Structure formats: structure tokens, C-alpha cells
Amino acid sequence: MNSSPDFSAFDPSCRLCHRRRFLWQAMAGSAAFFTTKGAFAEALTLTPRQTEGPFYPDHLPLDTDNDLILINDAITPATGEITHLHGIVRDVKGNPVPNAVVEIWQVDSHAKYIHSRDGGLDGPERDTNFQGFGRFMTNRKGEYYFRTIKPIAYPGRTPHIHMAVYHGTGRVLTTQCYVKGEAQNERDGVLKRSIGNSPEALALLVADFKPLPNSTTGELVAQHDLVVGLTPEDPEERRPGPPPGGGGGSGGGEGRRPGGPPPRPSN
Ligand SMILES: [Fe+2]
Numbered sequence: 001m002n003s004s005p006d007f008s009a010f011d012p013s014c015r016l017c018h019r020r021r022f023l024w025q026a027m028a029g030s031a032a033f034f035t036t037k038g039a040f041a042e043a044l045t046l047t048p049r050q051t052e053g054p055f056y057p058d059h060l061p062l063d064t065d066n067d068l069i070l071i072n073d074a075i076t077p078a079t080g081e082i083t084h085l086h087g088i089v090r091d092v093k094g095n096p097v098p099n100a101v102v103e104i105w106q107v108d109s110h111a112k113y114i115h116s117r118d119g120g121l122d123g124p125e126r127d128t129n130f131q132g133f134g135r136f137m138t139n140r141k142g143e144y145y146f147r148t149i150k151p152i153a154y155p156g157r158t159p160h161i162h163m164a165v166y167h168g169t170g171r172v173l174t175t176q177c178y179v180k181g182e183a184q185n186e187r188d189g190v191l192k193r194s195i196g197n198s199p200e201a202l203a204l205l206v207a208d209f210k211p212l213p214n215s216t217t218g219e220l221v222a223q224h225d226l227v228v229g230l231t232p233e234d235p236e237e238r239r240p241g242p243p244p245g246g247g248g249g250s251g252g253g254e255g256r257r258p259g260g261p262p263p264r265p266s267n
Helices: 019-028 183-187 189-195 199-203
Strands: 082-090 101-105 133-137 143-149 160-167 170-179 220-223
Touching: 101 143, 133 143, 170 189, 183 189, 189 199
Parallel strands: 082 220
Antiparallel strands: 082 143, 101 133, 101 160, 160 170
16 A cells, blocks of 8 residues: 555646645545554543634635645745645544544744734735635544645744634634654743643644655645544633743743634634
């Protein structure tokens, strides 16, 4: 069995391709791509919660699909290291969670979020080709998939991708995905305040960003599985404690999300 996923369908210059269909087919057709970790005789550990941060989009982009590299029918892709981020959402018994909505949001290659308070929505500092936010509903195997960029650092934060999972009536997990082996993880205040120096907890929050086999353009692949409870979380839990030294913005501590209703888990 060929365990190397074929992402040749992701040629961003292919205007005749129906990207969303390809994105889904590429994932669904690569069963071996998803690591099967066997039966779960014991309860799994919940993915540690992480602060939502202050930059959950205050205006959702026009396109919220799972391809963050291309916005709608644009032909110019975002800049950055293209990464195929995927994983399985499970409950603590190890059962896959279908029909869960996974959201991600992250800075672009200029270290800007899709947020009016972070360089403006169309500001010159932004990579306007990067979608910055995406949603995906897990399939019957609990699998999700995004095409995005490898996260980069910004002042005060180690590289990370924000993630949220919705199931049933509300959000069941708010967390962040970090880069395995990233030296700045050791100094990241948000990470340290939430998990201390626990290597076990860190292992649940990092993904290995590896070269995509057979990629001729340096694309990466990262698997990040999530374990969620199925009870909606308390919104207060998403909010961080005070940043160290009183620093604000997106630095040593990520502040609370601006007000507003939760997004609808639909595309
Ligand atoms: Fe952040």
C-alpha cells in the first residue's frame, strides 16, 4: 500500500480544478495517510485547552473553506510554506467524532491575523491572498483536513495555529497547535502558563511538520489529532489570565476575544 499521500491535485495554477472537491478527495482517498493507533483500551487524555487569543476573526472572510492558500477562485496563492494539516477528532473513549466542525485561524506570512485590529482587513501589511481562517466538518471517521501555511512566530509568541472544535450545541474545545521541536516553545508564555513544563501535555499540543513525500515544491504535512469532551465548554475558559508584566496585544499573553455571538458552524 502506498502510504504517501498524493497531493498533485493541489496545483494552485489549475483553474479548471474544483478545489474543494479535490481537497476532499485527496484526503478521503488517502486512508493510509491517517495513522491508525489501534484500539483505545483506556481513556484518552483531552487535548489541553488553550486561550482563544484576541484575534478570532471579527469579520469572517468571504471564503471560509478548508483551503487557506487560495481565496475563492483567486489564481494567486498565499505565500508561506504550504502545509497539509490533518487529523482525527476523537472522544475520550477513542471513538471518532463525525460532523464536528473544526476551525483554524492563524497569522499570514507577514504575521497578521484576519482582524481589523491587526493591520486592518485589507491593509498593506497583510498577505491579502491568505484566507487566515477556515472551517471543515469531520467525516464519519472523524477526519479533518486543511491546506494552509506553516505557522510563523510573531512578537511574544511561538508559531501556532489556533483551533476550535464545535459539536452539537456549542464549542467543545479551544486550543492551539504548535510546531514540534520549535525552540521558541520553551519561552512561550501562553504555552507555559497553560501546561507548565509537562512534556506529556506538550506532546498533545504539537504537530510534526514534515516534508510531504514526493513534493517538488517543498510542501509540508502535519498530523494533529484532537481529543474532545462533548459538553460545550465554558466561554470563560477560553480567556487567558493576565499577561506577564502587564503586556498586551498579541505579545506575551493573548487577550480575550472581542464580543459578539459565536460563529455558526457552517460553511
Ligand atoms: Fe495567536
